[in-house]
Amino acid sequence: MLTPEDTLRLNVLISTCVAIRIDIYKLVVVGLTENKKEQTITLNPSGDSTKTIQAVQKLLVSKILGSMGGYPSYLKRWSRMGQVGSSNLKSLLKIGNIEAVVAVANSQNLNDEVLDLVWWCATNTDQQAEIGRFLLTRDFVAKHSVGQQIAHYLLEFLPFTNDTTQLIDTTNLLLQDNLISQTAKDRLWKQGQRKTAFLVGFIERMEGNLPNNNNTIALDSSIKELECVNNEQGQIMLQTINHILKKINQEHVLYRTLEVLGTYLSHPMVRRLADIEQCQTQAENILEQLGLDNEKIKARLLLAGVSEQLVVGTISAHSLAGSAIRKKLSNVLEPIQAALKLLTTPI
Numbered sequence: 001m002l003t004p005e006d007t008l009r010l011n012v013l014i015s016t017c018v019a020i021r022i023d024i025y026k027l028v029v030v031g032l033t034e035n036k037k038e039q040t041i042t043l044n045p046s047g048d049s050t051k052t053i054q055a056v057q058k059l060l061v062s063k064i065l066g067s068m069g070g071y072p073s074y075l076k077r078w079s080r081m082g083q084v085g086s087s088n089l090k091s092l093l094k095i096g097n098i099e100a101v102v103a104v105a106n107s108q109n110l111n112d113e114v115l116d117l118v119w120w121c122a123t124n125t126d127q128q129a130e131i132g133r134f135l136l137t138r139d140f141v142a143k144h145s146v147g148q149q150i151a152h153y154l155l156e157f158l159p160f161t162n163d164t165t166q167l168i169d170t171t172n173l174l175l176q177d178n179l180i181s182q183t184a185k186d187r188l189w190k191q192g193q194r195k196t197a198f199l200v201g202f203i204e205r206m207e208g209n210l211p212n213n214n215n216t217i218a219l220d221s222s223i224k225e226l227e228c229v230n231n232e233q234g235q236i237m238l239q240t241i242n243h244i245l246k247k248i249n250q251e252h253v254l255y256r257t258l259e260v261l262g263t264y265l266s267h268p269m270v271r272r273l274a275d276i277e278q279c280q281t282q283a284e285n286i287l288e289q290l291g292l293d294n295e296k297i298k299a300r301l302l303l304a305g306v307s308e309q310l311v312v313g314t315i316s317a318h319s320l321a322g323s324a325i326r327k328k329l330s331n332v333l334e335p336i337q338a339a340l341k342l343l344t345t346p347i
Contacts, residue, residue, distance in 0.1 A: 001046065002055045009041045010056065014063050014094065019117040022096040023124060024053050029096065032120055060095045089114050098127050105134040115146050129157050133166070136173040143177065151179035164197050164250045171201025186211065196244045197253055203240055203260045210236045219346055225290075225297045228265065229343050237264060242340040245333060249322045251315050254329075255308035261336075262306045270304040274313070276332045279305040296347075299339035306336060 002010070010029065013020060017031030017039060027043045045052035089109060092100040101121045104110065110118070115135070122131040132150040135141045141150070154170050161167050171188060174180050189211050192198030202210060210233060219230040228234050244257050262272055269286045273279050283301035287293070310332050314320070320328055 002052065002059065003044055003046060006041065006043055006056075007059065010059055011063070013039060013041060014060065017094065018090065019093040019121050020060065020096045021101075021121045021123070021125065022053060022056060027052070029056060032117070057096055061097075064091050064094045090117070093117050093121050098122075098125050101125075102127060102131060102134070105131045110135075110138065112140070112144065115141060115144060119146050119150060129154060129161070129166075129170075133169055133173060136176065136179075142173075142179060148179055155180055155184060164252050167195070167197040168200045168204070168252065168256060171198045172205045175201060175205040189213070193243070196247050197250070199240055199244055200253055200256050200260070203237060203244075203264075204256065207237065207264065208233050210240065212236055214239070223294070223297070225267075225292070225294075226300060226343075229296075229300055235344055238340050238344050242337060242344065245337055245340070248326050248333070251311075251320065251325060254311055254315075254325060258306050258308050258310060258336075261303055265300055265304040267301060267304040270301055272307040272309060273305050274309040276306075276310055276335055279310070280335065296343055299342045302339050303336065303343075 013029065013031040016033055018034055019032040020029060022029050027045065027049055029041045029043065031039045031041075033039065043049075043052055043056065089104050089107060092104050093114065098121075101118060104114065105118050105122070118131070118135065122128045125131075132154050135150055136147060136154070141147045151174055155174060158167070158170060161170065171192075174188070175185065188198050189202060192202060212232065214236075216232055216235050216239065218232045219226075219235065221227055221230045223230070229238065241257055241261050244253065248254050248257075267286075269289070270282065273282060279302055282305055283298050286301050287298045290297075311325075311329055314329060314332075315325060318324075318328060326333060
């Protein structure tokens with residue numbers, strides 16, 4: 001339960017602040033005033049601290065949203081679906097519940113007016129990185145000054161991120177516009193040579209603008225079907241993908257790399273197929289239809305048909321992880337890597 005003193009101070013905070021967050025570990029409630037000044041209340045629990053936090057949240061919700069039942073259940077369902085109305089945004093940032101902050105961050109009605117408040121509410125919470133990623137998916141956030149604050153935090157947080165999908169997504173988001181410095185981008189690229197999840201973020205985001213650290217040069221560009229392959233950036237893209245595939249030990253790195261490869265080399269006559277032998281047959285048939293006899297063009301047509309469909313069934317069926325992915329999928333990966341090697345070798 002709340003002491004009378006805590007109740008009084010919380011009511012003052014509610015009336016004077018535009019955003020409120022709760023530090024459940026330090027047992028403090030922090031409010032942000034209209035002129036960006038922070039006001040802090042240190043709670044004095046008389047018993048179970050968890051019950052004290054719950055009592056604080058119940059008070060905030062009842063005073064601000066007029067609900068006596070605690071955190072509105074519909075927000076738990078809608079918080080990641082972008083279905084929170086614009087009229088509720090500011091109120092939700094005053095109830096001290098991180099799920100409400102997630103709801104606002106992911107709202108289709110998010111705008112400049114509340115963006116800085118959302119990020120302030122996310123600060124020092126367990127969901128700060130998640131909320132930061134939500135926010136950076138919005139174009140206007142990436143161009144906003146708050147976007148650079150978020151990027152700086154996510155960059156500092158990367159070494160503590162173990163989830164592969166989050167590593168890829170975070171790298172992808174950080175590479176937008178001028179969110180981080182060129183030095184930081186170079187460092188991520190270098191780290192990616194060892195931890196390839198970073199490189200997946202690069203090939204997803206930086207098509208046509210990948211770093212050329214190996215003095216890669218363009219190959220013969222006179223063949224129309226190989227134009228996207230033989231230019232300098234095409235060569236860097238394929239070399240990078242080949243490097244990633246050599247080190248594959250994580251399913252999501254493989255899925256997303258194959259998606260990038262198939263999309264990058266897409267061809268109007270090529271369909272994405274779920275069997276590598278069918279991809280090879282399709283490439284041979286299309287080459288014949290084009291009236292051509294060129295192994296490099298056939299390799300390009302093969303790679304245009306690849307996607308995660310080639311591997312997801314096998315990985316799921318056998319619960320593959322680590323080096324077992326490369327071993328079990330060698331029949332799929334070896335033809336792809338052979339095609340990549342051919343396309344990056346001057347003739």
